[in-house]
Amino acid sequence: MTVLNSKIPAGPIAEKWSSHKAAIKVVSPANKRKLDIIVVGTGLAGGSAAASMAEMGYNVKAFCYQDSGRRAHSIAAQGGINAAKNYQNDNDSVHRLFYDTVKGGDYRAREANVHRLSEVSGEIIDQCVAQGVPFAREYGGTLSNRSFGGVLVSRTFYARGQTGQQLLLGCYASMNRMIGQGKIEMHERSELLDIVIIEGKARGIITRNLVTGEIERHSAHAVVLATGGYSNVFFLSTNAMGCNAGAAWQAYKNGACFANPCYVQIHPTCIPIHGEQQSKLTLMSESLRNDGRVWTPKKKEDAVKLQKGQITANDIAEEDRDFYLERRYPSYGNLVPRDVASRAAKERCDEGFGVNETGKAVYLDFKYSIERLGKDVIEARYGNLFQMYEKITAANPYELPMQIYPAIHYTMGGIWVDYNLMTNVPGLYAIGEANFSDHGANRLGASALMQGLADGYFVLPYTIGDYLADEIQVPRIDVNHQEFVKKEKAVTDRMTRLYNIKGTKTVDSFHKRLGNVMWENIGMARNEEGLKLAIKEIQAIRKDFYKDLRIPGDYDAMNIELEKAGRVEDFLDLGELMAYDALDRKESCGGHYREESTTEDGEAKRDDENFAYVSAWEYQGEGKAPKLNKEELVFENVKLTQRSYK
């Protein structure tokens, strides 16, 4: 049985991180040179960790599946990054950011982690500015801020609609400096396929070179997973096409607990699905809700005419527009958190008020802000997003409101980690979206970038020292160790097994089938019956997958279908675990909405009495039901209340 020790330091919340830092061990510069660290993933979390640890003197080996570290999915983040700088004098503070985040996460995150995140948030901005990230500035030269969903202050820093890109280029530049100095060994187009554990400690990884097909062994004193989220289990999502759960799944199979897998974030402002041939969904940044008003028609007749294409939004009179977020949530209005906004949109569309041909879209209207501020101001703020929207939909959002609909976007669940960001497997760490830690059941906008960079720049580089200080006597790990040989064989067996099925169906066809089951039953709303059905259906798809998968091309060369097959195999298993987790959690919270648990006025109903815990699932072997471990969540600093944005 796994014992989950969260290692949360004792003492008052505001002092936990500093007293912990004072107590944990430090490795001397001379000894850092003797220690190797593997970092898998070069997004904001992995990139910042790799650069910082290399600067400190460790030998870092970094891996990503793309052709360049700078193309990690973090590059796509648009809206911004939060920090409690109070530059706007709107009474922001570390405590307020902490409070907003715990509340926004529906009280399912660890207080201590969130407080630390808030504490270091300010330093992140300083670090990024120093690297040359061109954040937006005021006329006087100071940094600019805007507001995001779920909060009443302006604490979001941004670089046009390309914040993730600029932050990533910043930390990638730092990585490049270290690659140039030989402190980081960079492996592009390499995919982690297994983790090597020697005498209970993570000591290396097995990768596939995606160009040559070669299986490679890499060793280190510690392994850090910064491999991002698993939204692509739904096939259609806002994530990049290659995003996967492979590394997290291997960690799970090697003994690491997988926490809160069912917590999935649905983003309210995505471009709606246009048809059968679609491969991914495109996000429109949440920052648009600062100036856009969300509405549907009040009258069903109008909705029907819109659906048939007989009229456009502009034909609907002012008094016939239902600004339903402003109506239902007067104090937050269009800036309610994502889960609330998404459910409200679904509710309107389910009632028949959807505005496009599929009936699955609502309006995000800039008419009012253009009248108030002028087109120039709106163009300066969101020009590239408007352009992107027009390229995809061929409609001009300056003239007609945007059509938006919720889509799968971010996964709050992930590998379980303690306060040091170490999994329950010694020497194996997980940071960024890959871990479960800071967001609870829902993530507020602009907080993922903050968490990735907090973990990578200011948390892991300290906490990993505590573990590595005891490893300085351990010589460089030999990749000829029998555990490496064993794991390499396991990977080869797995890949050849997939390759040799020689069936008739493509990888994508299985992925789409799985995605359908996931969206229908483990998507925006879940119920017991649907979840049980999903488990059965996923098992049936898996059976078919092993019988009828077809992978053309050569085995020992670049083979994109083989790459995808491995990822979909993991998604099938993960999808099933998500259903188990959702079944267990008989409450509604954040991104997890159980239809059986609602309040009288149709809002999600939490059950703190019975469910204030982290579900940490433990692998029990192939074909066996997973085991549930619970980490009870203790709230000493925020009072658990019904989350209201009214």
Added chain:
Amino acid sequence: MADKILKELTIKVWRQKNAKAQGKFETYKINNISTGTSFLEMLDILNEELINGGTEPIAFDHDCREGICGMCSLFINGRAHGPDDDITTCQLHMRMFSEGETITIEPWRAGAFPVIKDLIVDRTAFEKILQAGGYISVNTGGVPDGNAILISQDDAEEAMDAAACIGCGACVATCKNSSAMLFVSAKVSHLAKLPQGKVEAARRAKSMVAKMDEMGFGNCTNTGACEVECPKGISIGNIARLNREFLVAKIKD
């Protein structure tokens, strides 16, 4: 806008097994493509058909499909990223093509970008240039408060204009000399525009230009083709700035 269906298209595409193999064009037919479909989705559909028919799918690079990661490439009907302005291939939609059209697809062609397979090329030469100096030398921690470095709105905007480069390589692919000047100048300009980057601006310009030459990119002869095909509207004004930076650095030597 209502989508239409393109009943039949002919796809002429470069197939090359690996870096060493000889490549050649193959021709395929594809039917019933909605004009609301993206170009890469069209290729996905074609690939599904190829696999179902027992043929290996066409390999191409892509990831974000949002026009930001810079991974997608493709020379389409003689243009980098195809027949539309200011976009990447993943943002190109089939409404830009017409019924019965023949679409020719090739990989980026440049000596410094060798073909890996089919339409995928190796762009690591760009990374090598960045590793030579495309950064501000600052360690994590120990930096001043963000507002301690005041930057005028115009400078921040100009730096951002240059920093918007996604490293896709369209500029190289479209240049008759396969020059990487637009890419390098965007990087150099971004950092040189900011006070934090000024300190090592001269060193940066010199080492990045030297690396660019070493990696086998051609010379810039100011034809301006790069700017036309750049999906992010990176201006050749940056090249002038790079030249200035480079000259100043040389004079200082």
